[in-house]
Amino acid sequence: MESRRVTLKDIAKSLGVSVNTVSRALTGKDSVGEDTRARIKAEAERLGYVPNSMARSLVLGSAMTLGLVITNPSNPFYARLISTIEQRGRVHGYSLMLLVTEESPDGDRAAAETLLRWGVDGALVVPVQGDGEHWDRLNESGVPLVCLNRDFPALDLDFIGVDYEHGAYEATRHLVDGGARTLCLLEEDLPISPVADRTTGFRRALTEAGIEAGTDPVRSVPTRRRESLALPWEPEDAYRLAQDIVRGGDLPDAIMVGNDYFALGVYRALTEAGLRVPEDVLVGGFGDHPFAAYLNPPLTTVRLPAADIGTTAVDLLLQRMKGRDDHDATEKRRLPTELVVRDSSRTGKSTMT
């Protein structure tokens, strides 16, 4: 142990051949005698040779590495993304460099810088919203880049996300069809495109149904940022807001939330007030997290195409990496969601009798 790493030179010296012959023999080039190749392979094996990826990358000009920038791995949706992307990249021979930004703009900028320094061949990023200039620059400077889940409408960057707008529309409509006339939506308090999209879809469904609320039915959940923003979403803040709503007196027929964790808080607030789901209030979630089907009552929610997004994004990225000259128009795709109806929205009454 602790012995210096074996290099091509060591093998070459030990066998009395040139370094370069060893290189060709080991990388499978055909300009090598069968016997020589065999001897070299054997010796490499004997010495325990392991190729040095760094050196290789340096001379080849390709890091054989993808960068993945995530705001919060504890978000189950992003966790799925991480798995999928790592796997898909690995299949194509790429290693993954992971950077966590925790919704920090500085972290976001630093991440772009780090990726540039390492010269990753491409990057997949869930950007911290706000100023995306640095991502645009990274892209311009030759590192292909695909944004995940959060779009910068103003920037000409590839984007693979979720069709939150339609998902929210569909779910809201479902609640309306179930008889709800007064609805509200509890949303994350981040200035990101998914929130904007869900809000739009929600409002559109209301408008179509001819429902006009006096006060704004979209409520932002005031999230208390703790030690670290990377904490799993907490149902607690939504719980508090839901309590306010319940106590406020103007109890809505249905409550829609931006993510399933919020639904947990809503459930509790309602239960504590002696209200029942779905008899008194319908509830619709977003994300179809693993616990959703096992709540009491099981939660109606919008399932996100997590795996699809991961593979689609990697494939698009690989394509961009290949054809770095042909400037295809940037692609902005929103993959479809799936409404999963469960008991939290099932009711006897319906406007569609």
Added chain:
Amino acid sequence: MESRRVTLKDIAKSLGVSVNTVSRALTGKDSVGEDTRARIKAEAERLGYVPNSMARSLVLGSAMTLGLVITNPSNPFYARLISTIEQRGRVHGYSLMLLVTEESPDGDRAAAETLLRWGVDGALVVPVQGDGEHWDRLNESGVPLVCLNRDFPALDLDFIGVDYEHGAYEATRHLVDGGARTLCLLEEDLPISPVADRTTGFRRALTEAGIEAGTDPVRSVPTRRRESLALPWEPEDAYRLAQDIVRGGDLPDAIMVGNDYFALGVYRALTEAGLRVPEDVLVGGFGDHPFAAYLNPPLTTVRLPAADIGTTAVDLLLQRMKGRDDHDATEKRRLPTELVVRDSSRTGKSTMT
């Protein structure tokens, strides 16, 4: 865009100085005139110079990278680990290379190989259980390595994990104190040390309480592996097993589970059979996942020191990386858990009246 990356040589040429003066000026070495340094810095800025980490690492012999090998990022406990480790490493200037193994022995071996090729300065790994030989070899060949969460008792490797044994003991004892006389434990069907440790703790508590079960009270949840093992744990398999138990007739007073997701399945099976928690059956979980406190009833569970494990492991790793010669004995630490008592185990009756 698409222009070749700016190098030290470019700056040197542009300014008529030597490459290495530029290097020293930019890396802050003091053997450079103040004026020269200023000019160089300005020119670097103007040209948009970005250091090439690969080249730097190659010559420095240090990748400035840590490897993290995880079986399944969708496990919330591991997700926390990822966040913590990435952050802690970054603070010390290290980038993170992430590898996902999905409980595949081949993937596990491949991961070790990849880390070796990249020459990471150290590795943190949640090993796929079974044969850990390759991790031992990686360690022997000069890459410091700390195992996370899962120990190889037979191998002389550093290990930072959870004191599952005591955690399970404490939780079980709590259930016994609550009046339970017949208990069972639903466990993951993986041959990993956490399962073994929890089982040991559970059994010890029973023995101490003088409880002897006829049939083995430890039940392995037959997990159906789907498309990918990286799926979030599914409550479904535990649900099925719990159904069997309920229908079997020998209903236990209390059910303990190896992770909170299993508790979701248990809750449902009990509810569907018209049984109430905690009145008819006490339930204890493991993990204190974000939803645990919001179930109905709130779940008594064992909280894991996720963040602690991450930081402790990184710190130990950094220490190993520093003192690569002084062969301190390997460290195997199990950090303490915390029993979080909630309503799922609260009952009037108690043996401790």
Added chain:
DNA sequence: TTGAAAGCGCTAACAC
């Protein structure tokens, strides 16, 4: 203080 030369480990171009 600065420059020239050497080398990290590897691959590519060109000779032979």
Added chain:
DNA sequence: GTGTTAGCGCTTTCAA
């Protein structure tokens, strides 16, 4: 087929 030379971008000797 095989060896020689050159170079990826950077840092570290060692002279000047």
